[in-house]
Amino acid sequence: MTKGAAVRQRHRVAVLGATGAVGQTFVRLLANHPWFELAEVAASERSAGKAYGEAARWLGTEPLPACVAEMTVLPCDPGRVTADIVFSALDSGAAQDAEPAFARAGKTVLTNAKNYRMPPDVPLVIAEVNPSHLDVLDAQRKNRGWTGAIVANGNCSAIVSTLPLAPIHQQFGINKVFVMTMQAISGAGYPGVPALDILGNVIPYIGDEEPKIESEIQKFLGTSNGSAISSATFPVSAHANRVPVENGHTVCLSIALEQKASADDVARAIADWRGAECLGELPSAPERPLVLTMVPDQPQPRRQVGTGGGMSIVVGRVRPDPILDVKLVAMGDNIMRGAAGASVLNAELMVHRGLIGGT
Amino acid sequence: MTKGAAVRQRHRVAVLGATGAVGQTFVRLLANHPWFELAEVAASERSAGKAYGEAARWLGTEPLPACVAEMTVLPCDPGRVTADIVFSALDSGAAQDAEPAFARAGKTVLTNAKNYRMPPDVPLVIAEVNPSHLDVLDAQRKNRGWTGAIVANGNCSAIVSTLPLAPIHQQFGINKVFVMTMQAISGAGYPGVPALDILGNVIPYIGDEEPKIESEIQKFLGTSNGSAISSATFPVSAHANRVPVENGHTVCLSIALEQKASADDVARAIADWRGAECLGELPSAPERPLVLTMVPDQPQPRRQVGTGGGMSIVVGRVRPDPILDVKLVAMGDNIMRGAAGASVLNAELMVHRGLIGGT
Amino acid sequence: MTKGAAVRQRHRVAVLGATGAVGQTFVRLLANHPWFELAEVAASERSAGKAYGEAARWLGTEPLPACVAEMTVLPCDPGRVTADIVFSALDSGAAQDAEPAFARAGKTVLTNAKNYRMPPDVPLVIAEVNPSHLDVLDAQRKNRGWTGAIVANGNCSAIVSTLPLAPIHQQFGINKVFVMTMQAISGAGYPGVPALDILGNVIPYIGDEEPKIESEIQKFLGTSNGSAISSATFPVSAHANRVPVENGHTVCLSIALEQKASADDVARAIADWRGAECLGELPSAPERPLVLTMVPDQPQPRRQVGTGGGMSIVVGRVRPDPILDVKLVAMGDNIMRGAAGASVLNAELMVHRGLIGGT
């Protein structure tokens, strides 16, 4: 994360819901960010007023930076948070009212909450996949009477699935997608999944996850007309499972194509893809958003979750599918690429394009 | 296993490959079987001549019965094994020559090896699903000049997948099947999967597993004309994964139907199904081969692997599929229902039908 | 648990804190108990008034018996619970006031809570080890003005450790004990330990556990003068650890003896020990409270936790200790032997001795 370190003045940012698992990841990523200065942390009333180091049960393996530990936790109130760029790790109950309130108050909210992912005037963005969806922000402001904005991050499994689908859709067109997930426990936050439920076990169900995966993949791969986003219309069917893995979601994908192509063609499309042009300059962008492996039993979460600093999706086993056209396995870091890291990358993209922080 | 205990004289049986993980399960199941008497154990040259208790590193949680521990391990030679009913837990290298040799010598071989599953004159049988396929045995003997026979057991994931598919195929017709597996480590035998490979990890690949799952489901649900079995022609696409679960394979199935039906119709077909008529009298037959659960996050391997003494498949989450017609989750004991227990049940079925042991 | 099934009329019992993990185990053990009839379930105000099947998130692998599922949960109020024998799975916050209230109201409370384990007039009992400590109950009633009584169960690790120490103390006298535990997650109840904390990890700390282990071992192996119990005076040093095991606490013990003895002498004392005389008649008593194994790498929790229906401690690796005299490994089911099962056995012992339910 040293790319571009010296080029510009750092933008002051705040984290909402800073004490939880995703919030802590934001804090970790922003504590030494070359473009952003972590100026404020906010959380629930219960934590507000305490020092962050007391309020948060720090989960990181590296110690919490002292300067952050000493910050006083603010309430999630746009009248108290002064930063204009706000990363939200709020749970959906808190996000429902708080995020529009911040947007109304002129803040740009980059959110991990599920609440505002699906309206057509809210961009649901993966920086490498659909940066053009940010062009609906003017319409969003107009529609809603906001001076700020909400930009949404997707569900972790939807992100891990969409990245390898993107070059396939761009090059060959996608007709149908089966996605079967094996999701890490870190995706459920902390304390999250009780050990008694998952040790040596599989839970073939994650509440509300399958509809999110299905609809968000369609929106990520949809199109914007400048004022609204239309989701792609190909059907998606998801099976979501929890497995005893600490970090890294693995997804099995079977894909039908518009335009016939071999497994080799698809593998090449994945290997060659670099995403949208500009991203190499962004501090959080990995060298390659997709890394293709030819090792027969890879990708594996424990071995490869850190690829590209946790921001690359590792793709393997690209092969013909007896029913649809091609099948493959993808794996990515659900915390970095699937949550906080993706939001930070989105914010970097917006700075780079002059959509925030410009003045 | 006390059903029918007194009804008949016990048939002498032998186990080939008795020292390995599946072989030990055979030994455990047969040591106190009401219809079968474990008369002989055979294994590789390395073990032959030793006491079984010495040759086998006993993996069971219950102690090895003393009478078995004292048996001398025989070589896998049809001239040395006297029992007419032979359960084979040989690996495929050893099975290739040994199993035909036993069949040629007049023995009925109930095998777990993969070698002879696919020829049209070898019945690949799940007792509740396709007992009629046993009618090719006369043709098999004639084709091959054997006085004995080979009856094959399927791959563990193919069995776990086929059982819930059977009533669906019988009632509505199946057009297409996606199957995604999350397989327990016990399926790889002992020592099997190194802990360093699987602890906290997923391995999205099991060598040669996907083709077996695909072709065996088709054969199980195929038809016999009395002299040869024709596999069903609907396509199957499999994704096979290894997960850190001790015992119990979980499979996610998406199914297209010939004749339209709702998820409720399919759930009812599963709940009502009892398999072939006679099985209630067989000692290893579970009360219900399929147990439907309505608990949203079940079936789970660690919680339900023992259902029906490990011989029932637990099915849950029957719901509409956005691409095909219906999707569901099934889970079963890969060692009992998916391997040794299934072979023993097949042997019981054959005894019941007078196909073996009749004199 | 069929021993003595027909001999007597069943005593009505209640479970306090019936919806939690230990409470559910009581329900499971008492639902078909030959001597006890589960007449009432009680829990916190939040659950009171609901059907038990709704109030409890059932954790058992066997389904909850229908007759229990339909019971209405009572509040933990001695005026509402009519049974005279009460098993308490209350947490210590609730137990502090509720248990004396029940004792005052004439109920015999068999408790798993930690609150009343240490007073000299409360028997802390392992049925096979120190049944004579029940003789302080008259003094307890007199001291406290109760018509009922409290009989305490120990900490799970203290019980697993004490059972193998008992024959050693009886035969050779114990001078010092080191105990190092590796405790299963089920010991922390449900939801208990977050998976993110323990998957692939060791936590070398369990709050307040070490002092309990140290003082309870001393009390179990202490003496009663008929009106008060004096703890044994040998020092105990405990290291308590949590490990990613579902069920079964493993303890490493190093022991100094009063009277010199070899490791073989100690092994023989363990192998020969049967505990107090009468226990064979009690339904929950295992055939052997201690099972000695000579397999070099045993006992192991996953393989042997069910020994004696979960009521036997498996002991192995009895060998000389370079500092003290002897060291060994013991393992037992922390839920059965270490919690609910031990309380039920204590209640059976009291019935057998006419201390409860007599008339």
Next chain:
Amino acid sequence: MTKGAAVRQRHRVAVLGATGAVGQTFVRLLANHPWFELAEVAASERSAGKAYGEAARWLGTEPLPACVAEMTVLPCDPGRVTADIVFSALDSGAAQDAEPAFARAGKTVLTNAKNYRMPPDVPLVIAEVNPSHLDVLDAQRKNRGWTGAIVANGNCSAIVSTLPLAPIHQQFGINKVFVMTMQAISGAGYPGVPALDILGNVIPYIGDEEPKIESEIQKFLGTSNGSAISSATFPVSAHANRVPVENGHTVCLSIALEQKASADDVARAIADWRGAECLGELPSAPERPLVLTMVPDQPQPRRQVGTGGGMSIVVGRVRPDPILDVKLVAMGDNIMRGAAGASVLNAELMVHRGLIGGT
């Protein structure tokens, strides 16, 4: 590992047993080492002649460097290996003859094998603890007629235990040590522990481990008279256990002191200790060999195994012991600090002192 990068010409080194798990770690550490140039890899006859990339099933999460992948594997023959500094990851069967042969041929062998750890003229060294033991090398050469030498690395649990004991022994004197280990599966190499043996389990036994831990701690903390090392005479008692942790051995220590001291005194001695003077200049030396934590439930292997690049031991829970004087918990990376990393640090120390590579 960039310390001192430019100061000197790199020394050519070889790795024996380079294809196994420890050998691969050597390769990984030496592939970009500032002082050493990995010039040759050697392994068993089976691998010799192949490209290293083919012969080794690479276990690292980072890809194998291409320059190493292309190296031809040599046989473990001192006539074929030209480097003068040789790291041995041979198993003890191969090490027995090969290591003396290399020493006789003038090579300095830094070995992880157990064979030559205990003779009084072989230094068993932890760089921070007992660098002075290297002064027996002249005697070793004279005694054995070698022009080279053998310098031994200890058992992984012995190293993890000895580091926190060192400042305690130096400052207060140690009288007795109890050590109870919970060892990671990576300590058993690859394939090592079968998943079926350890998933959700504890194995309270590791073959031959306890005597090694006991005697090696004594030797590490012993004294050299310049020609022979005398082990410390305080007794050590070890309980060794395997737990389902990927990497990081945790040890519980109870310690009796010569000179009375409080737990706080001991904690301070640990916190203040930096080991031998010179080590700050060595590329593999961590900033602190011991890191004291005050977090009550730490150290934990999964969270802190990477402390100091895997070369620091994290120590916590320093508290009074009811039998001896003080108890504590220590945890360290068994692969880095406990095996390959320790050997590399020893080699760096020898270079720094002019004991090897000097010309």
